[in-house]
Amino acid sequence: MRKTLVLPYSDDAILSIKAGDDVLLSGVLYVGRDQVHKKLYEALENGEPLPFDFSGNAIYYMGPSPAPEGFVIGAAGPTTSARMDRFSPRLIESGLRVMVGKGPRSKSVAEGIAEHKGLYLQAYGGCGALYSSCILSAETVAYPELGPEALLRLSVKDFPAICIIDSSGDIWRG
Amino acid sequence: MEPDRAISRVVHAIIEAERKLPSDVFECINSAVPSGGKAESVMNAIKQNLEIASRCNLPMCQDTGVFWCLASIGRNSGVSLPLIESVINSAAAEAAEKGFLRKSVVSEPYKARKNTETNLPPFIYYELTDGDAVELSFLLKGFGSENCSSIRMLRPTEGEDGVVKAVVEMMKEAGGKPCPPVFLGVGIGGTMDRAAFLSKKAFFRESMDAELSARILSSVNELGIGPGGLGGYPTALGVSLLYEPTHIAGLPVALTVNCWAERKAVIRFERGEL
Known part of the structure; x- marks a missing residue:
């Protein structure tokens, strides 16, 4: 089914999305990939404050190419989610419930999503120009020293994705 | 010898390659008949993405890759190796800037992983071939x-x-x-x-x-x-x-x-x- 998900999300909206649904995301979307995950994980371990509130917010695994003049961002498609698997269960435990990336997740991530009623959405891999056209604004929130891997906040409109793991732990296997 | 002209040809070719697939690769994607359902959705998204990349002059993927280059050098080309190396390095540097490519390369892979901020170095191989031409093959590898x-x-x-x-x-x-x-x-x-x-x-x-x-x-x-x-x-x-x-x-x-x-x-x- 075709669904929409407005971000920040409401609990009801998450529960209504099922594995295999086509989902259009609109609203605020945070961006972080490998090094951001390592830093968020370390912040949690050390009891330090997080650079954004996990509650209600989704994270997108992405590192954009530079924005040419007249663009808010360059190409901006998803990166491989599996590399985040070592950090995600800890982040999910701490309230991060909606993740957007590409490719399969580990068993422990799927279990965490089921337990905490989250979602894993897959964006279309390699489609950087397509996603660039869904992004209305982009700003750096933290870790600017990471360059293309910095933590960003995007505003997106009709950002297409597919639900792979839903809040009851069902996994879309094709 | 016209190194500047050579460099600009390489720069142009790299930037073009980030935005448009070679025609044989494009044809493979375009003519594939997906098995329906999500397979079809993904193939349609890829085609739409290629259309946007080409129309907007954006890289098709944010992972614009590392520069992998094979220099195939004709034994009778009479070209100096340092010149070839310099053309490759200069063109890669210029393409990364002018093509708005992502700076995806870090130094010290298992330690500091500091971004080189240039997408350099390119990874270059050299081989000798028959004839008198020099061919540079760039793979932009995600x-x-x-x-x-x-x-x-x-x-x-x-x-x-x-x-x-x-x-x-x-x-x-x-x-x-x-x-x-x-x-x-x-x-x-x-x-x-x-x-x-x-x-x-x-x-x-x-x-x-x-x-x-x-x-x-x-x-x-x-x-x-x-x-x-x-x-x-x-x-x-x-x-x-x-x-x-x-x-x-x-x-x-x-x-x-x-x-x-x-x-x-x-x-x-x-x-x-x-």
């Missing part, structure tokens, strides 16, 4: 797929079946991670590193064994990983294979996995153009 590339040192008695089995196992392990449908480069023989090198050079040459390539292609498609890893057909769109002599005790088999965005540029300089 790492979602490169992380799925691998090598196996098979037993010398495993033969064709062993090669097919090894590639299928590597692709099974890759699953939906490398942005399928993929293009595969297979390198067989030599030493461990030579097989790996051949698996990348294969993207720039006719397969040396069309029959085995076809067998690998159909076996990988039987895995049913599907576009985006969401099941169905196609999982792979092309397989090119190169081989060379090897030791009596070994059968090295290397696989380079390339995502659907098989971005490459070939720039040929005839004698006197470089």
